[in-house]
Amino acid sequence: MIKPIATAHFADHVVHVLTPLLGPHTAKRALAMICKRAGKEPAELGTADLAIACSTLRPMLRTLIGNDVTVRVLADLGTAGPT
């Protein structure tokens, strides 16, 4: 079972972008799934992991809300986030 994790930095940005749509609990759970996929701790995540974040989230978000909103959310992860 993947547990939600309290985080900082890029991880904060991921949670910040996802929370309005998914709520705080599931946003943190999504972050935990990205971390598991990347094999990193939340504090170690950076923009280099954006592609992994997108590939992890895309199928799950598309199932829940469709392609258009998924594309927008993933764009928010990339554009408004840290560089």
Added chain:
Amino acid sequence: MIASASMSAARSGPPRAPGLSFVAVVLLGALLVGGRALLDMTVGPAGAEPWQRAVEVLTAVVTIAVALSFSAGDPPRRPWAVLAVSMGILPAVRLLSYFEVKLADVVAAHALLILGNIAMVTAVIGFGRVLGSSELLSDRTAKDRVRATTFVILLAAGALAMLAFPTLELALRGVPATFGAWVAASATIVSTLCDALVFAGGMYLVWLVRPLLGGSLARPYLLIAIGGGAFLVVDMLLVTAGATTQTELIGADLRNLVTKWLGCLAFTSFALAAATQLALLRSAKGR
């Protein structure tokens, strides 16, 4: 830069949830249901019926708009399309009922009501399947599966128990003598059973989306659950009144009025569910 992004986020606070806000949903709900109640109290039920029909048509239109707003291949598109069919059938039921259209001795509205209710159950099952298939909402452990299965079985048992009430009530009225009477009796039973299943399905949706609470994605499903519950109560009240549809309720006594207000609440909940979903989809397209 990472730190600056975090600081910027902290300064601006949590971003606004996309779609309709909770306050907007409550205000629109109060407007639609309150409008019906106000008309009932001032000009009487006959004067309030056009308001109710308008709410029903609005529900159908917004639900259809949601189905059309999803891209081809989006998993939620199918259940929204089926719900749109269901919500589109109900205004047709009212129209056929108003003109007293009959096919042989079968009241056409009753036959269509059966189809609409089955479509609604199919839609709610579809929503459950879509939400349940997302890894974000399901840990997929054996324990969770057992819990979910138990929950659904208990809800289904409750739904079957609900069926006993209208069946007994119909049995006390005597066996239907004609095919048309059988269809009318079936419409009542199917409607109550389907509303019980929609209510049970709605509770299952709430159970599924509980991790999403606080996010705008949960709102349409919570509103569908509220609408399903209201429809079930309406059906029980209709059965005790010996009616199949709300339009058959004559008189302005409190029981009839409460039944009609709950009916308005049910349609309003589905309309707002669709509106929140539509606003969410439009928020993506508008950027």
